[in-house]
Amino acid sequence: MKKDDLISEEQLNAFADGELDTEEESRIFELAENSPELDARLCQQRKLKEMVQHAFRNIPQGNKRSLQRRSNKRRLGFTIAAMLLLATGATVGWLTAQTMGTGQPGMPFAVAAQQEQSEAWLLHVSSSDPERMKLALRRADELVNGPGATEARRVEIVANEGGLDLLRSDTTPFSQEIRELARNDVLFFACSRAIERLEREGVDVQLLPEANTEYSALDRVVLRLQQGWEYVKI
Amino acid sequence: MGILRGINQKRIFRNILSNSRDRLYRMAYAWTHDPALADDLVQQTYFKALRNQRQLREIEAADAWLFRILANCLADHHRTRRELLSGDEIICIENRTPEHETRDEQIVQRVRHAVRSLPLAQCQVITLVDLEGFAYAAVSQILDIPVGTVMSRLSRGRLALRERLLDLRTQEVAESSPVMRRVK
Numbered sequence: 133m134k135k136d137d138l139i140s141e142e143q144l145n146a147f148a149d150g151e152l153d154t155e156e157e158s159r160i161f162e163l164a165e166n167s168p169e170l171d172a173r174l175c176q177q178r179k180l181k182e183m184v185q186h187a188f189r190n191i192p193q194g195n196k197r198s199l200q201r202r203s204n205k206r207r208l209g210f211t212i213a214a215m216l217l218l219a220t221g222a223t224v225g226w227l228t229a230q231t232m233g234t235g236q237p238g239m240p241f242a243v244a245a246q247q248e249q250s251e252a253w254l255l256h257v258s259s260s261d262p263e264r265m266k267l268a269l270r271r272a273d274e275l276v277n278g279p280g281a282t283e284a285r286r287v288e289i290v291a292n293e294g295g296l297d298l299l300r301s302d303t304t305p306f307s308q309e310i311r312e313l314a315r316n317d318v319l320f321f322a323c324s325r326a327i328e329r330l331e332r333e334g335v336d337v338q339l340l341p342e343a344n345t346e347y348s349a350l351d352r353v354v355l356r357l358q359q360g361w362e363y364v365k366i
Numbered sequence: 367m368g369i370l371r372g373i374n375q376k377r378i379f380r381n382i383l384s385n386s387r388d389r390l391y392r393m394a395y396a397w398t399h400d401p402a403l404a405d406d407l408v409q410q411t412y413f414k415a416l417r418n419q420r421q422l423r424e425i426e427a428a429d430a431w432l433f434r435i436l437a438n439c440l441a442d443h444h445r446t447r448r449e450l451l452s453g454d455e456i457i458c459i460e461n462r463t464p465e466h467e468t469r470d471e472q473i474v475q476r477v478r479h480a481v482r483s484l485p486l487a488q489c490q491v492i493t494l495v496d497l498e499g500f501a502y503a504a505v506s507q508i509l510d511i512p513v514g515t516v517m518s519r520l521s522r523g524r525l526a527l528r529e530r531l532l533d534l535r536t537q538e539v540a541e542s543s544p545v546m547r548r549v550k
Contacts, residue, residue, distance in 0.1 A: 141521040141524075141525065142517045142518070145517065145520050145521055146517070149502070149520075151501065151502055176528060176532055177524070180524055180527055180528055180531065181496050183473070183477050183531060184477060184481065184492060184493070184496040184527070185496055185497060187473070187474045187477035187478050188392055188395070188396050188478070188493070188497055191391075191392055191395045191396075191401075192395070192401045193391075193401065258413070292409075325405070348405070348409060349409070350387075350408065350409040353412065353413075353416070354383075354384050354387055354412070357380045358381075358384045360377075360380075363380075363416055365413065365417050
């Protein structure tokens with residue numbers, strides 16, 4: 133029996149994966165020095181690992197790109213409106229500050245608003261149960277109008293899966309409430325992937341005018357978590 | 367003090383979560399080879415993790431915990447679809463022919479194909495160890511199997527990969543020259 137035959141496949145793997153203790157590692161190094169066969173087996177094992185890593189370094193990213201184009205198109209109107217609103221806000225803010233004499237000239241409105249911002253909330257609805265939807269809307273209403281609400285508080289509702297019904301004009305029982313909340317600056321986002329899925333099933337999805345789209349609910353959640361928002365699954 | 371620690375832990379957890387998306391997606395893709403399904407699994411993993419974050423006792427274990435949720439989401443998916451867990455049953459559909467691929471793409475596709483053709487159980491162990499660098503003990507926790515099983519699956523999976531891949535260069539040379547194939 134050759135020396136390297138004493139090394140099992142499991143030991144070889146453990147060696148390649150750094151799972152052995154120093155003593156055991158030294159023993160294998162020593163054996164490999166005197167056994168070209170064992171040395172070759174070790175090299176193969178490492179090579180195999182590197183091949184697997186290489187094969188999954190750049191992987192296809194789903195159908196994100198095509199959906200993003202669609203989302204951008206849908207979002208264009210919203211973006212223009214937001215820019216106009218921001219410009220108006222900046223002008224009004226600047227004029228008010230000048231009139232009151234308390235502002236900080238030169239500070240952009242958006243920056244000032246951000247500095248005041250104390251809380252931001254993302255509510256997530258994935259159920260088509262109207263009670264859940266109602267709960268989400270009530271929670272949003274409490275946040276923007278209830279005790280402790282400030283103008284700086286930001287609230288968004290993101291809907292996916294069954295929750296998409298909340299933002300579909302043909303299925304929502306709450307269009308009036310959504311309109312009211314949107315007037316209070318609550319933003320609504322529908323998951324484009326959920327829309328695509330329904331459209332593939334032949335459903336013509338029409339969203340409420342207050343609804344914006346995001347590639348996926350997850351995109352919105354990740355973005356807001358990164359920005360330190362509170363996340364609440366309803 | 368406890369509240370502050372709690373807030374800090376929550377912030378750390380959410381940071382980990384936010385930064386794990388690409389890694390979870392890569393793993394989901396390596397297990398399913400389906401970008402849309404991988405996206406769905408990552409989304410489910412995220413929402414489950416957010417919903418159950420209180421179950422995470424130690425923030426240091428967050429990584430393994432997230433991958434465990436991912437593995438459970440995939441198992442649920444297979445259960446729902448009543449699919450066989452064996453990777454051997456998966457039919458590989460290649461849109462591009464090797465002639466249209468660069469040499470690097472050919473290698474990448476061949477390795478992916480080899481990984482794809484492993485039984486899922488072996489594929490999961492190999493990718494968790496090789497792509498994420500998880501220790502065997504962590505893989506054992508993620509997949510809820512004994513460490514010994516991790517080692518034996520890894521061993522069988524790598525043997526199979528070695529058989530399929532390590533004569534790659536010889537295969538490539540052989541494939542680049544015209545050969546006669548017997549047609550049954």
